[in-house]
Amino acid sequence: MVTRTRAAATAVVLSGALLAAATPTFAGASAPAAPTAPTTSADDDYTTKLVTVEVTSQKARTKVAGLGLDVTSKVTPKGLQVILHSKADEKKLRDAGLSWKVKDADLAKTVRTNRAKDRAYDRRVTRSGLPSGRTTYRTLDETNAEIDALARRYPGLVRTFTLPNRTVDGRTVRGFEVTTDAKNIEDGKPVLVMMGAIHAREWPTVDHTMEFAYDLLQGYGRDARITKIVKNERVIFVPVVNPDGFHVSRSAEPLGNFSQFDYEMKRKNCSISSATPERFRGGTCDDNPAGRLRGTDLNRNFPGFWGGPGASATWSSDTFRGDGPGSEPETDNMRKLISSRQVTGLISNHTYSNLVLRPPSIASTGASPDEPLYKALGESMTNANGYTNQASYQLYDTSGSTEDWSYWITGGLGFTFEISPNGFHEAYEDAVVAEYLGKAPAAGAGKGGNREAYLRMAEANMNPKYHSTIVGKAPASRRLLLSKSFTSQTSPVIQPGGVVGEPITYADTLTSALDPKTGNFRWAVNPSTRPLVAGRWGRDALAPQQPTITLTNPEGTPAVGQSERTTFTIEGMPKYDNAKAEVRVGWPGGADWDVYILDADGNTVGSAASLANPEVAVLIDPKPGQYTVVVENYEGGNAAEDWTGEVRFLAPDPKIETGIKESWTLSCVDKRDRVLATREVVVDRGQTVDVGNVCQKPKKGSKK
Incomplete structure (x- = not known):
């Protein structure tokens, strides 16, 4: 243990709790480390350690997250767990006045032990209790092959697709959607998106995402609960958001030392930042002078609140935010998908630390206007998997995360699942089989596990109180479009060295479509007013406070x-x-x-x-x-x-209501996409609005 020289820190909040309402401003900044070269091969003989950095306040944890270290999502009463890969990492903590205790003195040995357990489990078990029966972690090729196989086996229930951007290494990002009449993507059903492998080394996320798809497809027509979900909801699966990084991590020959060139522990994608020194630019993603440190952390690259605390401006950091908001092809893929559908619910799967997280991801953002609803839905899921239900910021600030764009900009309720308690890819039997099914030693043993948690999210996503609804009439020969365009700002951008610059403005256009086949339609949509501008949650005191x-x-x-x-x-x-x-x-x-x-x-x-x-x-x-x-x-x-x-x-703290109301533009178009009529629609969460005959032009003098 390093000699105790802790920096002064403020209070910690460890109970599941609400964030008191705050003014809707962007986050202040804590200074990140100045850019440094990555760990060199001289550190390859360093024994990688999992340590608990002795920081017990949210503010202090955010400071650690800004140092450019390999920070986990695991918080204990003693502090924040961090992986130290080198003496340089130790120096960063020491220079920041921080101390730590060693949790695992040889993390690589633990990983080797888990891989030995995987081999033994695969030899011992012919078919697991998972819906697919798998006994080993999937590779990228296996995942893509399974997507195609499911489409062939369930042609009416599965539609496959490829997202528009290829990755840096030229790979496609595959996805598929599950519902009845799957090919009719303009059916107006509520949409739930399930994401995996945003971070390359988080292998269990791919398997959890795929197993839920198997559950829905195998249960349709056999299980009343699942049949209802598949009939009335569209579930979109993107099992591997980051195929380059996942392929490198999953297929690498493990060195077993967690060094810079042990590619199994790669977290990021494969892009080369413009700030990368020339000597680190050569080679391929799985064999280059920067090793696993090449790339951008996709979950710090989304434009919502990009550039703020909890992300690094240093290209070699594991939490490098990228060269600009939404700069990465994989990030842009997910933005385009979510912007083109009414995604009313989203689960972004990660590892590790047994958490279900909801926005805000930055404390100073203020509690979301949907906080009571959000918290209750999170609690419903954690009652099934045994995880902790909390706002993301309670861990530490993380600017540029998926839901801090998707929720605040589109209004769809998004969660992060941090799967399993102790590692990025623990033994398969524990991290996948037990966690998904709710078997010992998982925290959800006997409660249903993540399978039950996902089902509860899917059921809530069908419930009209969690989204908005537009009903009306339109000729079957017409098509309806729902759209709006707007600009937003990132966080004030923390520059290398800690100087805080101005926010960056970015644009979003949300456009979705409905085919009113029967003339009467019902369309599950997100609220017309973005949560970002609607206000912040709070309440008035109902009684005095207890005396000191x-x-x-x-x-x-x-x-x-x-x-x-x-x-x-x-x-x-x-x-x-x-x-x-x-x-x-x-x-x-x-x-x-x-x-x-x-x-x-x-x-x-x-x-x-x-x-x-x-x-x-x-x-x-x-x-x-x-x-x-x-x-x-x-x-x-x-x-x-x-x-x-x-x-x-x-x-x-009192509630903040801005009074701002935004509208959707609802358009009726013909088969040539000529606009025949438009109207503005204002609709809140939990509200149903009847718009009448959309394609009928208002008569002169009408208020419509």
């Missing part, structure tokens, strides 16, 4: 490394409305005390373990009941430098 509680310090002083406990009680409605509880512990002198908050069941729900004085742990929307404060004497605590503490309670 002074914490009782037990007699005596624990030795260094030991702790003592005290309790307090939070009272709730109707007496008090406590939106936040701040547990503050301070002391005189130069000691260092750490604070951990336990609920009545002994679960850690908050902590503060920095060099700050006072330490402040925050609980958001805390449940009434008794809590225990564990105060640890980390360093130097004695009778003269003993702690005192209190619990302060804060009111909720």
